[in-house]
Structure formats: C-alpha cells, structure tokens
Amino acid sequence: TLIAILPGDGIGPEVTREARRVLEALDLGLRFEEAPVGGAAYRTSGHPLPPETLALADRAAAVLFGAVGDPAFDSLERALRPEQAILGIRKHLGTFANLRPARIFPGLEDASTLKPEVARAIDLVIVRELNGDVYFGAKGRGTTPAGKREGHDLMRYDEDEVRRIARVGFETAAKRRGKLCSVDKANVLETSQLWRDVVMEVAVDYPQVELTHMYVDNAAMQLVRNPGAFDTIVTGNLFGDILSDQASMCVGSIGMLPSAALDGAGKGLYEPIHGSAPDIAGQGKANPCAAILSAAMLLRHSLGQDAAADRVEAAVAAALGRELRTPDMGGDATTAAMGEAVLAGL
Amino acid sequence: TLIAILPGDGIGPEVTREARRVLEALDLGLRFEEAPVGGAAYRTSGHPLPPETLALADRAAAVLFGAVGDPAFDSLERALRPEQAILGIRKHLGTFANLRPARIFPGLEDASTLKPEVARAIDLVIVRELNGDVYFGAKGRGTTPAGKREGHDLMRYDEDEVRRIARVGFETAAKRRGKLCSVDKANVLETSQLWRDVVMEVAVDYPQVELTHMYVDNAAMQLVRNPGAFDTIVTGNLFGDILSDQASMCVGSIGMLPSAALDGAGKGLYEPIHGSAPDIAGQGKANPCAAILSAAMLLRHSLGQDAAADRVEAAVAAALGRELRTPDMGGDATTAAMGEAVLAGL
Ligand SMILES: CC(C)[C@H](C(=O)O)[C@@H](O)C(=O)O
Ligand SMILES: CC(C)[C@H](C(=O)O)[C@@H](O)C(=O)O
Numbered sequence: 202t203l204i205a206i207l208p209g210d211g212i213g214p215e216v217t218r219e220a221r222r223v224l225e226a227l228d229l230g231l232r233f234e235e236a237p238v239g240g241a242a243y244r245t246s247g248h249p250l251p252p253e254t255l256a257l258a259d260r261a262a263a264v265l266f267g268a269v270g271d272p273a274f275d276s277l278e279r280a281l282r283p284e285q286a287i288l289g290i291r292k293h294l295g296t297f298a299n300l301r302p303a304r305i306f307p308g309l310e311d312a313s314t315l316k317p318e319v320a321r322a323i324d325l326v327i328v329r330e331l332n333g334d335v336y337f338g339a340k341g342r343g344t345t346p347a348g349k350r351e352g353h354d355l356m357r358y359d360e361d362e363v364r365r366i367a368r369v370g371f372e373t374a375a376k377r378r379g380k381l382c383s384v385d386k387a388n389v390l391e392t393s394q395l396w397r398d399v400v401m402e403v404a405v406d407y408p409q410v411e412l413t414h415m416y417v418d419n420a421a422m423q424l425v426r427n428p429g430a431f432d433t434i435v436t437g438n439l440f441g442d443i444l445s446d447q448a449s450m451c452v453g454s455i456g457m458l459p460s461a462a463l464d465g466a467g468k469g470l471y472e473p474i475h476g477s478a479p480d481i482a483g484q485g486k487a488n489p490c491a492a493i494l495s496a497a498m499l500l501r502h503s504l505g506q507d508a509a510a511d512r513v514e515a516a517v518a519a520a521l522g523r524e525l526r527t528p529d530m531g532g533d534a535t536t537a538a539m540g541e542a543v544l545a546g547l
Numbered sequence: 548t549l550i551a552i553l554p555g556d557g558i559g560p561e562v563t564r565e566a567r568r569v570l571e572a573l574d575l576g577l578r579f580e581e582a583p584v585g586g587a588a589y590r591t592s593g594h595p596l597p598p599e600t601l602a603l604a605d606r607a608a609a610v611l612f613g614a615v616g617d618p619a620f621d622s623l624e625r626a627l628r629p630e631q632a633i634l635g636i637r638k639h640l641g642t643f644a645n646l647r648p649a650r651i652f653p654g655l656e657d658a659s660t661l662k663p664e665v666a667r668a669i670d671l672v673i674v675r676e677l678n679g680d681v682y683f684g685a686k687g688r689g690t691t692p693a694g695k696r697e698g699h700d701l702m703r704y705d706e707d708e709v710r711r712i713a714r715v716g717f718e719t720a721a722k723r724r725g726k727l728c729s730v731d732k733a734n735v736l737e738t739s740q741l742w743r744d745v746v747m748e749v750a751v752d753y754p755q756v757e758l759t760h761m762y763v764d765n766a767a768m769q770l771v772r773n774p775g776a777f778d779t780i781v782t783g784n785l786f787g788d789i790l791s792d793q794a795s796m797c798v799g800s801i802g803m804l805p806s807a808a809l810d811g812a813g814k815g816l817y818e819p820i821h822g823s824a825p826d827i828a829g830q831g832k833a834n835p836c837a838a839i840l841s842a843a844m845l846l847r848h849s850l851g852q853d854a855a856a857d858r859v860e861a862a863v864a865a866a867l868g869r870e871l872r873t874p875d876m877g878g879d880a881t882t883a884a885m886g887e888a889v890l891a892g893l
Contacts, residue, residue, distance in 0.1 A: 393698075427660075
C-alpha cells in the first residue's frame with residue numbers, strides 16, 4: 202500500500218518525518234513516496250502544486266500532508282502562492298469532507314487558556330465542507346462604473362454539495378454521542394438557507410441523531426461559553442475554517458490537532474491543523490503530535506486499520522502522560538524527543 | 548435633542564427601558580420617541596421596518612436600539628423576518644462603522660470561561676464594516692443546468708467602502724494603544740486582497756499606528772490564545788460578526804457589551820451586542836448593562852457628552868463592584884434592580 206508524503210514548507214518536513222517513522226514502526230507493509238508541495242515545490246519547479254505531485258497523490262492510497270506557506274512568496278500572485286497547493290489538491294482529489302476532531306488530552310488543561318473544568322469537557326468534531334463555498338466560487342478584481350477598484354468572491358452551494366457533507370455529518374454524529382449541530386448564517390445568507398433546507402431533508406434518514414441549527418456568530422460564542430455541549434458540528438468551508446481554528450486553541454494547543462479530508466470512497470488527505478510556522482522551522486521546536494495523530498486518522502479512515510490507529514493514539518497519550526511537552530504546550534521537549542517517546546510507547 | 552428608541556423584540560423593551568431611565572436621569576434636555584421594529588412592528592403593521600420607524604430614526608439625533616428576533620416569525624420569507632429590520636436600518640442610515648468594544652469589568656473574571664489572568668488582560672475594540680460584504684451583495688436561490696437547487700451570495704467590496712472603514716480603524720487605534728490588526732482571508736479571497744491593499748494605502752496617513760494583518764482563522768484562534776494582545780481590530784461585516792460575538796464571551800457575558808454603528812457624521816445607532824433572547828423575555832432576567840453602556844456610547848459619539856458617558860460607565864462599574872449580578876453573570880439580580888443600582892450610582 203502506497204502512502205504519499207507531501208512534507209511542504211516550514212515545520213512540515215519535521216513533523217511528517219516523525220509521523221512517517223510511527224507508520225513505519227507499525228510494520229503494516231506500507232510503502233512511502235515523497236514529493237514537494239507549496240513553497241518547496243515552487244522553488245524547484247516554479248509551481249506550488251506540480252503535476253508529478255498530483256500524480257503521486259492519485260497513485261497513493263492516502264496522502265500525509267505537512268503544511269504549506271512561506272513568507273518568501275507572499276508577493277507572488279495568488280495562484281502561485283504556497284497556500285494554493287492545499288486548495289488545489291483538496292479539489293483535485295475531491296476530498297470534500299474535512300473531519301477536525303478537538304478534544305483535550307488529559308494533563309493539557311494547563312496549556313489551555315480556558316478554565317480547566319471547561320477545557321476538560323471538550324470532545325467535539327467539526328465536519329467542514331472542503332470543496333465549495335466562497336473558496337471556489339467565481340472570484341476576481343475589477344473596476345466599478347465609477348472607476349473604483351473592487352474585489353468579489355461568490356459564496357455558493359448546490360443541493361448535492363450540501364447533501365453529501367450533511368450525510369457525513371449525520372454518520373459522524375451517529376457514531377458518537379448522536380448530536381449534530383449545523384452551523385450557518387441563515388438569517389443573512391441565501392446559501393445558508395439552502396444549506397438548512399437540505400440538512401433538514403437529510404435528517405429524516407437519521408432519526409437517531411438529534412439535529413440543531415446555530416448561527417455562526419452564536420457558535421463562535423458558544424465554543425467559548427460551553428464547548429463541552431458540542432458533539433458534532435457540520436458547516437461550510439469558510440465557517441468551518443474559522444470555527445475549527447478557534448476550537449483547536451480551546452484544547453490547549455493547535456499542535457495537537459489532526460485532520461482528515463475524505464472523498465467518501467476511502468481516499469483521504471491527512472494533515473495537522475497547524476500551519477507551516479516559518480518562525481520556528483528547522484529548530485526542532487515543532488510539536489509532531491498533530492502530524493502523528495493525522496497518521497492515525499489515515500490508518501482509520503483510508504486503511505481500515507482501527508487497531509493500529511488506537512495504538513498510535515494511546516502512544517501519544519502515554520507520551521503526554523510522562524509530562525513530555527513541546528514548547529507550544531509550555532515545555533521544552535524537541536520534535537524528535539516527542540516522536541521518540543511516541544515510538545517507544547507503541 | 549431627539550433620541551429615537553426602538554425597543555424591538557424579546558428582552559429589547561426591558562433593557563432599553565433601563566437605558567432610557569439612565570439617559571433621563573442625566574438631565575441633558577433630551578427628548579425621547581419610541582417606535583416599533585422587528586417582530587413587534589410586523590405584528591402591528593405587517594413589516595419589520597415600517598416607514599414611520601425609519602422616519603423617526605431620520606429625524607432623531609441618534610437611535611437607541613433594543614434587539615430584534617422572534618421565533619414566531621421564523622417561517623416567514625427572509626425579507627419579512629424581524630432580523631431584516633436591523634440590516635435595513637443600518638443600511639438606510641448609512642451607519643457603516645460598527646464599534647464593538649470588549650473589556651472585562653473588574654470582578655467579572657468568575658463569569659468568563661477563560662482563566663482569570665487571560666480574561667483580565669482583554670481590552671480591545673472591533674471595528675466592523677456594516678454596510679457591505681456578503682451581507683449586501685447580490686443574493687438569491689436558483690437552479691443549476693442539471694436542475695439542482697442552488698443558493699448564492701456575493702461577497703464584495705470596493706475601495707471606497709474599505710477606505711472609509713480603514714480610516715475609522717486607524718483613528719480608533721490612534722486614540723487607544725496605537726495598534727491596529729486588520730483581519731481578512733487574503734490567502735483565499737480576492738475581496739480580502741483588495742481589503743489588504745487599501746488598508747496598506749491608508750496606513751501611510753497614520754505613521755503613529757502599528758499595523759498588522761491576520762487571517763480570520765488565526766484571529767479566531769488568537770482571541771482565545773492571547774486576547775490581551777489585541778488593541779483595535781478592523782475587519783469586514785461577516786468576519787466582524789463572528790469575531791465580536793466570540794470576543795464578547797471571552798469577557799464573561801454578552802450581556803455586558805454595547806455597540807455603536809456610526810455614519811461618520813455624528814448620526815449613530817446604538818445597540819447591545821446581545822440578541823432578543825426570547826427564552827428569557829418578560830421575566831426580569833435580562834442584563835440591562837449592555838443597553839445602558841450603549842446609551843453611554845450614544846452620549847459620547849453622537850452628542851459629544853463625554854463627561855456624561857464617563858459617569859454612566861462609572862455607575863455600571865460601581866453597581867458591579869457592589870456584587871450585583873444578573874443571571875447571565877451567575878447572580879439573581881433582576882433587570883430593574885440592576886437598572887436601579889446604576890441610576891443610584893450616577
Ligand atoms: C491555508 C488555507 C488556505 C487553509 C484554508 O483556509 O482552508 C487553512 O487555513 C486550513 O484551514 O487548512
Ligand atoms: C441579527 C443579525 C442579522 C446581526 C448581524 O449578523 O449583523 C447580528 O448578528 C449582529 O451582529 O448585530
């Protein structure tokens with residue numbers, strides 16, 4: 202089974218290295234091939250997402266992705282910037298369903314800015330639509346009749362796009378505590394009204410799931426006020442982007458949180474929620490746990506290796522239980538030391 | 548000087564009543580006229596924003612607004628729903644600049660879910676654009692060529708719209724700690740790239756203000772991680788909606804937070820950030836402080852009565868200092884008792 206590793210920029214190579222070592226140690230007969238992406242690919246090929254990288258992703262059973270983003274390329278036109286690679290590959294692979302779990306690992310309450318009793322209650326997953334919304338609608342710059350510069354981006358969904366992500370939301374909730382909260386801005390957006398209509402239509406197939414609706418501004422508030430009340434959240438690409446970053450910090454460190462982008466047919470792209478963090482790149486300060494936990498999601502969702510995934514997650518918890526902390530969690534363990542500890546706990 | 552009072556729905560009438568009493572007690576020779584808005588207006592006139600209500604708002608020096616929203620009207624078409632009244636009046640009055648300060652009152656650390664040392668450091672203001680963005684772009688429902696239902700909303704800004712709100716952002720920051728953070732999603736949105744370009748152009752007129760840029764997902768994260776690092780945030784209508792609700796909960800209760808919507812020429816609409824809270828309407832449980840502090844902003848921004856505004860704010864702080872808490876802050880004081888206490892402290 203071929204796993205594509207796309208390390209990318211900044212701390213991407215450091216954290217995917219540890220994740221790869223963990224996957225190798227499991228002895229599942231996996232093969233690995235690496236290809237450049239983001240700024241790293243732009244440097245060598247003039248494009249952040251070269252055809253060979255896409256070809257490797259196509260051939261592989263799953264993709265382990267590091268992070269993209271490099272301030273050296275901030276002045277390039279948008280289509281050539283490193284971040285476009287992640288948007289391009291998500292769209293190319295058709296990975297429309299982004300699972301972003303957020304729960305606090307025991308012992309990490311100190312690293313959260315939330316009061317310990319609030320942080321401890323968090324165990325939620327955000328199901329974010331990943332192939333549509335204002336990310337992929339018609340966009341451009343222009344001039345108004347009065348000669349003024351303008352910019353525009355079309356927010357848009359059709360019923361099929363909403364239905365398939367709604368199903369993932371309900372399926373996810375059904376396997377968890379049975380509560381699905383659909384987040385939109387239906388008091389302002391027509392897109393959100395279609396969203397709400399379709400989610401309610403899909404709901405009839407899942408009588409065992411309790412469905413609620415929440416406006417995105419209220420959801421951002423409730424994620425601070427009472428995050429423990431959420432089980433599964435389903436939402437669009439833009440709102441999911443914002444809420445999942447917010448939730449990630451509630452559990453102490455963005456360095457702990459993995460994600461899966463699924464195409465609904467077994468193929469997936471797995472990446473830490475954190476970015477390329479150029480300020481700490483190459484210093485051994487990055488927390489590899491998010492990448493390692495992303496590898497666990499890969500085992501679970503693309504390879505059906507649930508037992509192996511459980512082992513990896515338990516090894517991460519055990520390493521944290523031994524008080525090992527990278528700087529993002531207030532400690533001074535190195536990336537490699539953290540990776541070693543997880544390997545040792547397998 | 549005529550002040551228009553639009554109490555609206557739910558707890559709106561209860562909280563504006565206390566705010567009006569505070570304004571009356573200041574003996575500034577103000578006159579007051581009330582008109583219905585939202586669900587309350589729909590009940591009597593069949594429209595959430597009747598022409599007489601707009602006419603009163605036009606005649607008045609400033610508008611004190613309660614809240615709109617009533618679940619009884621949730622099934623009406625969007626244009627007739629109570630919430631449309633607030634969008635309509637903001638647009639009608641041309642109040643494009645929404646100031647949403649968030650700071651924690653001494654003694655309210657218990658009510659915040661953030662650790663006390665994190666909550667105590669919060670003293671920020673969000674300057675939210677209020678007349679454009681995906682709120683007011685072309686929107687609708689339709690059918691795709693394949694016969695599928697779709698919904699769309701155009702996100703859009705032109706340079707004049709960005710420039711005028713950027714100026715308010717820089718002016719606000721210049722009067723505070725001199726730090727302005729512009730929040731956008733320029734790695735994905737063309738609208739945001741125009742936003743960023745224009746903000747940088749305006750920056751040359753404010754060399755004394757330190758300007759930074761942040762992506763909205765990162766801003767949502769930093770508002771949890773280190774909210775004390777923010778001074779002034781300037782952002783678009785949609786991102787401002789989400790971030791200001793999030794920030795409001797960081798300081799303990801949305802029941803404490805006022806807002807001002809300004810047209811840049813002295814006219815303003817002042818409203819608590821909280822909504823109509825139909826679940827507690829009519830029970831004397833609502834916190835009137837947000838409405839009272841909105842009245843203080845009215846004194847400051849529309850009437851130039853800074854000393855009177857200071858007195859009102861000090862009276863609110865004094866009432867809290869006497870351990871008076873409405874239920875949203877974990878106590879059992881009534882709306883009227885809280886109002887009385889502020890009056891007594893004037
Ligand atoms: C890098 C950026 C384009 C991306 C997004 O907005 O989707 C990132 O924030 C994420 O959430 O994966
Ligand atoms: C009621 C709603 C339309 C409104 C908005 O989104 O602007 C509210 O959330 C606000 O922030 O004042």
